[in-house]
Amino acid sequence: MFSQVQVIWSLMRGHRLRYGFALGCLVLATVINFGVPLIGSVTIDYAVANKTLDADAPFLLALILRAFGGAEHLRENLWLAPVAMVLLAGLSGFCSFLKGWQAALASDGIARRLKDELYDHLNHLPARHHDRADTGDLVQRCTSDVETTRQFLASQVMEIGNALFLAGAAFPLLFSLSVPMTLVSFSLIGPIVFYAYFYFRNVKHVFKEVDEAEGALTGVIQENLTGIRVVRAFARQDFERGKFAVPNARYRDRSLRMLRLMSWYWSISDFVALSQIGLTLLVGALWITQGTFSVGLLFAFISYLGIMLWPVRQMGRILTDLGKTSVALTRIREILAVARDPEPPAQPLLLAQPISGRITVRDLHFHHASAGLPTDGRGALNGITFDLRPGETLALLGPSGSGKSTLMHLLLRLYDYTTGSIQFDGRELSSLPRPWVRSQIGVVMQEPFLFSKSLRDNLRLGRGDAPDSEIEAATRAACIHDTILTFEHGYNTLIGERGITLSGGQRQRVAIARAILKHPPLLILDDAMSAIDAETETLILGALKERRGRATTLVIAHRLSTLAHADRVIVLDHGRIIQTGTHEELSAQPGLYRRLWQIQSSVESDLQAELGTPGKT
């Protein structure tokens, strides 16, 4: 419990003064509100029931009666009581408004800070963390868990303060009215608090289960909606429905279990609270018959119980919410606790100039930590060595899993190599800051990601200050300019999330244009033209050739017609280089490259023949 309070306290940093002010307003509102039943009590006893003010009458009652000008004056001007009651209620309401306003500023301010921190942190987490992460679960932590925390900070923190104040201030007030009745009126408060506490302890794990079930459900929904086209293409709707039904039902059942616990808590808690009121009423009535108590005082005590029992009974809910908030915060902190990519110290002078494009790779090894070492002891890369000259176009070829994309990820510092060396202009890559390294590279991935912005904004992502003329030049080079002009809104066309309103080839060409616009010293195309037809591909490669001398280019492809344009080709297999040379050299050598060349040439010939023969499609 103490550690949970510490966590909440640390979360409130920067807003504690505001909370203090809100709490002050709440205390003031409560104090003022306490005056209302006293006015009722004085009016009933001294103005209506004609009770005389004894010397041993409670000080507060005597004070209020004097403020009204005495019993006789009040009796003749009964309207004074409602006016005083409304004034006090209004004043209390004003304080309550200030409390709500300030508490909202504080709690929503904290929630916003958390959201911003999480967003920023997620963008800086290592790529390997995202490889394993469940997007739906992450989204749920960043939204639902933050909202749970916000709700607690907005209302429950104030309720805790209120309960503590009531415990500290109400007792003296009530003692001043009647010591025996105060003892009677609070005899069952202890059991209510203990019951709430033990309840909280026992249901904490149920809340966690509910949260986890909700996270799992969100994950399934997210996965389905993200891949809805694949689902439809493979007619997997029924399978998806079945897959969704399980977490949907589990979430319902877990929630029902929690609600059942709630129903027991509230009914028992209400029983004890009502018993407390009943006890006060009956004991008070008995004492009235004995002449030791008055109707007005009984009215006041029952009114105070009404005011105080709520926060006391709320303790169970508050503690429960503290448990929920604690679980939510733990889940949030689990994200924030993941270390960001470590950054080497900045080297301003060294990094002032862009790289020339000279890249040296020596005895490079790498294995994916999450996958573990393969049983044969080989990793994704096993001793790669090559040089890349400024302006040169190097092509990488190899079967799936040969290490092509891994090499690209290492060059981008999305992963860090384990042994060996990569040097940019003689500087070890691992000593260079990641943002700077990435700023030197333009990359187009096989499945390019476009953001749900306009085409123009997507193109400018690489270079925010690019003028329209340069954007157009880049899109012309990527053979997408004319296509864009056919859209109703041209460059201002809004593309759907992840660019889903574009075809695969259009997405790839937009991504190529985005990379070209960046004018990077090193351009990496990772199977970036797999969805583009051969004719367009030739045009794009031609445009890229014109840029030769300006950018060093690394091309990963399976289509050999793409690789044939490269200055040099490296063939990879099982993380090793098995062949190196120009297209002509490799075509002449026996090996993987020649085999693939022969297969692809044969397929191409067959296709041409078929397309050229009417009626065969």
Next chain:
Amino acid sequence: MSAQLQQEDDFKARLDAGLWWKIFLRALHLKRYLIPLAIAAVVIAMCDAGFALVTRWVIDGVVTSGGAAPFTRYILVYLLLTVLLCAGIWVFIDMAGNISNRLAHDIRRDCFDRLQQLEFAFFDTRPVGWLITRLTSDCDRLARIISWGFLDIVWGLTFLVMIAACLLIMNWKLGLIVIAIVPPLAVISKYFQKKMLLSARDIRKYNSQITASYNESIQGVRTTKTLVREADNLAEFKQVSARMLEASVLNACQNALYYPIVTTLGSLAAGLALWRGGWLTLNDGLTLGTLVAFVNFAGMFFNPINSLAQKLTEMQGAQAAGERVMGLLATEPAIKDSAAVLARLAAYRKADTGNRTESDLSGIRSPQSAIALTATPNRSPPSNSATSPSATKAARWCCRISTSPSAPAKPSRSSAPPAAARARSSPSCAGSMSRPRARS
């Protein structure tokens, strides 16, 4: 998130009873929970009113009879009311919880089903995060309002009638004075409800955008890293989170202003009862116990009004969510199989079990067969479509082979989300026992 892609539907400013009725109809198959819930709400309301009458009975008894007052009866009646009330509370939480969770489960399932049927164009303009919000928090919220709202409305109305009847029976003139507070309360409530509805909608809108931003940022994290966009993305996100903060604080302020006004009106009613009731008591027109009961009732009178107003506000606040969810459920797939194709598909399915010949299946491709669609990207879409004809054609074809006739909604018993422990005020002899409320 672009405004064009984040388009929200055009919502009405007033409570749309038709919409809520449609949503409520979806809960009708849960009668075995709804009926006990309604009974529990009525029992609780009667007990709530009963406590004030017991207080009156006890006070008048001890004032007039002194030591001869029937204390044993007082204890027994009070105990009976307490047990009835607590049993009612157990029933209402359990029943409302069942309705809430099962209804949310069903709505979510139906939404999910519908999404599996809709054409690709539907998803082009709706980010995944936006849709996730529909299927998670919107479904939960609607189900919660239907279940707890039903309870509050039944309880609130019954309690109001009970209080009004008690007041008018005890002293109709004084009763009318107290009830006179209701019209200004209704006017004020109406005003604030509208304000709170608008700010609550803004909160929902920004919340949806924030969810979509998280989703996009996680899925596009590699692109963000390679483009070194971390700082720029954060700056864009901060703009949305700032707007969310502004809307949330505005909504909280409206709440913070509304409830003190309601409470003050409650005190005014109690004060009026004390003033006129006190005068009547002094002139032997009212017993002391009845005066106390009047003051108590005057305070309690506003609990159900508060509750009803709060529920109406919540309903108005959730109307946006309701319209979005019901809109989703009502969205018919634009690409549907014709009756002829459905018949052929049925034949195909039958044939899949081995009884049909190829001639019966003309025009329907087997999933195992392949067709090639080619197009030169440079010669693609002539107009406002951003998708090449081949892609569109492929998409439609996929829809055709995968669309199945939608099954009629099955009555189901499933449910949904965790509703936070719902607290209702216990009946109190005091007039000022207010209930903290959850923000809509």
